[in-house]
Amino acid sequence: MAVPAAASVRDANRYRPPRVTGLADLLDRQVRERPYARALVVxxxxxxxxxxxxxxxxxxxxxxxxxxxxxxxxxxxxxxxxxxxxxxxxxxxxxxxxxxxxxxxxxxxxxxxxxxxxxxxxxxxxxxxxxxxxxxxxxxxxxxxxxxxxxxxxxxxxxxxxxxxxxxxxxxxxxxxxxxxxxxxxxxxxxxxxxxxxxANVAASLHAICATYELGPDDATVAVMPFFHGHGLFAALLSSLASGGCVLLPERGRFSAGTFWDDMRAVDATWFTAVPAIHEILLDRSEREYPGAQAPPLKFVRSCSAPLNTATQRALERTFGAPLLSAYGMTESSHQATSEPLPQRGALRQGSVGRPTGVAVRVVDRGGRSCPAGVEGEVWVQGPTVARGYLADGDESARTFVDGWLRTGDLGALDEDGYLSLTGRIKNLINRGGEKISPEHVEDILAGCPGVAEAAVFAVPDAVYGQRVGAAVVVREPDGVGSEEILRYCRDHLAAFEVPDRLELVTGLPYTAKGGLDRKAVQARYAP
The missing domain is CATH 3.40.50.12780 (ANL, N-terminal domain)
Known part of the structure; x- marks a missing residue:
């Protein structure tokens, strides 16, 4: 997509990586060089x-x-x-x-x-x-x-x-x-x-995030994600402070869709990061709330912590006039492990979560052997951002951290250029008579159906097949698309064994505090 001139990225020579060794000296450079520059807006x-x-x-x-x-x-x-x-x-x-x-x-x-x-x-x-x-x-x-x-x-x-x-x-x-x-x-x-x-983990993470998006003193953002999780803590707060930027903390310390664009304008924000659920909320409200030409020109919008379907990505880019960059990370890797690059630094690829940022990423089969390009396996991560293990849990540490590699439990594939695509979680796979089905893949197809706002796919116990596919679907209009139309769309876009055997139209889905789909709650609510 074309990037507006106002959002074009500064000359690469102006980007200066942060000089921090951790949290203790996070502010030191800015205090020396720009003591009166704004750090927070509160x-x-x-x-x-x-x-x-x-x-x-x-x-x-x-x-x-x-x-x-x-x-x-x-x-x-x-x-x-x-x-x-x-x-x-x-x-x-x-x-x-x-x-x-x-x-x-x-x-x-x-x-x-x-x-x-x-x-x-x-x-x-x-x-x-x-x-x-x-x-x-x-x-x-x-x-x-x-x-x-x-x-x-x-x-x-x-x-x-x-x-x-x-x-x-x-x-x-x-x-x-x-x-x-x-x-x-x-x-x-x-x-x-x-x-x-x-x-050292913190410093490595901040260096990678700031370098990926070329963050600097000219940048500002609004804190959307909570700081008690890595997404909000590393990607929004700490990376902004390390690079000399500014973070607006919304009133009462919580995201509000009703004040979001006023907050963005107040701080002249150049970017923001959120989970797909919040992107969906902003998109649904954009017709009446997005300020259009009065909105601050954005360098990019970032999405992380859950899969973002391609239909939503395209709609967000059209509405906000900025590239949407998908990233991938986890707590054990000090948040970010991969990200799509800024448009002038590399190609944007639909369905990808980008290239490694400061770490090594490999995809392995069940025997721990690296998979060829395009072949699905478990995603492993190694590098200076990876934690040493879990506290007070030696058994789980031994299972998850192997020879310096973090076994993420995520399924994915690397292409020939090193871009990672995620296909699901190993623990989430539905086994329908021996056919392994990724709920994330089925959800992505459902989200592409006209009139569907969001979907959650879950396993339904079955005496014959072991498990069948269930889906809870939220539609945009109460009198809009119906179950039969959605299933017809699924039959046209999914393998026969992937088409939901049970489909229920619901008014909303449960989410975790982090903003991701609460699969345990979905299973408990809709599977019985």
Whole structure:
């Protein structure tokens, strides 16, 4: 597609890769060279917070955490929305030599407590949205408040107590001051896996993301994805700060489709990243809400964390007038592993999630042998962004991390130019009488049917075939396309064994906090 002149990329000589070694020095270059440049735009009044002010707040929090008796390498939890408090707490913990573990504020108290105990967190920092819930947690909970004036001056309020200086409990005994983060893998159980990421992992990830999109001080974005997951944390927040750009944090720290384009205009955004579900929401509302010529000119739009069907991709590019770049990553690889390049740096290929970015990627068969180009197998990733394993889970670490390679559990194929296409998850495959069916592939076909908004495909138990194919489909108009028309479309575009045996029209689908389809909830709701 043609890229508008306003979105053409700057001369390559102007791009400067970030010079960071981890979270602790993330702001240092900008504080030296551009201290009064905007780092964040916060609150409903959209007040600017400079790099110098942000660094000062982080240093103050670091000093108070250190004075509370938290030794270097100790773990602290963060329970915050996408607020200034989250950013200050994260960077303050890093500057104090601590390991930060962001948690989803929406989790019930029992799950928050279980994760803090399993980690061995010494304390947890809360913003107003979390502390206002009045949850009782098994570790000292300290409320953090950042006050920013309209003039951009800021102050922090944090009164930590004194922490027990005893030996680390839980998984924290496996951490050291080389570690920066512990991220919990997406899931709704108390036993979500804990992924430790070092400062070196973080730095490698940020270098790759910034280089892929040539991010710099002229760039700005709106925080759409939550910071307690890698997508929002690495791709939106940390990469922007590492490259000297700006991030607008929406009011109350949560994405709002109703204010999104006003937020984008307020910060003169040049790009944004989201999951397909949010892209679908913005596309559905674009006819009445997209500001057209008044919208900021975008260099690109990024999609990650779930498959994006090609029909939606084309519609987004037509509507927003910018290339949509699909990326692929996971918590265990410090988020991004592959991405489509900027248009002038390489070809955009329908159905691809791009080329490796700072890592090596191979596709292997069941025997661990590399597959030829175009042949499907399991995707393996190796490189400086890959975690060393899981905390307190040696068996799962041994299964997932093999000779320096991360076994992703994703199915895909590499073409002759090294572009990766994903075809599904090994664990999601439906076995219909020996025929292996990728639900993601069937969903992509369903999404291409005129009148279909989204679809979820699941296994239906069957006494004869073992499993049959079920589908829950959301249509754009209540009186629009019907089940028979959808099935007719499927018969024209799918193999006979892939066509859903059961199809149900529904008003909506369940999603995880990360924004991906909640397949466990789909299975429980529609398969019986």
């Amino acid at each position: 609150t409903g009044e959209r007040v600017r917070l400079s790099y110098r002010a942000l660094a000062s707040l982080a240093d103050e929090v670091a000093a108070r955490l250190g004075a509370a008796g938290l030794g270097r390498g100790a773990a602290v939890g963060l329970i915050c929305a996408n607020t200034a408090e989250f950013v200050v707490a994260l960077l303050g913990a890093a500057r104090a030599g601590l390991v930060a573990a962001p948690l989803d504020p929406a989790l019930p108290e029992s799950q928050l407590s279980a994760r803090l105990v399993a980690l061995g967190a010494r304390a947890v920092l809360l913003d107003a949205s979390a502390s206002g819930r009045g949850v009782m947690l098994p570790v000292p909970a300290w409320s953090l408040r950042v006050d920013v004036s309209e003039a951009g001056t800021a102050a922090v309020a944090l009164e930590p107590g004194v922490c027990d200086a005893g030996n680390a409990r839980g998984a924290a005994g496996e951490l050291s001051e080389r570690d920066a983060l512990v991220l919990f893998t997406a899931g709704t159980t108390d036993r979500a896996k804990m992924v430790p990421l070092t400062h």
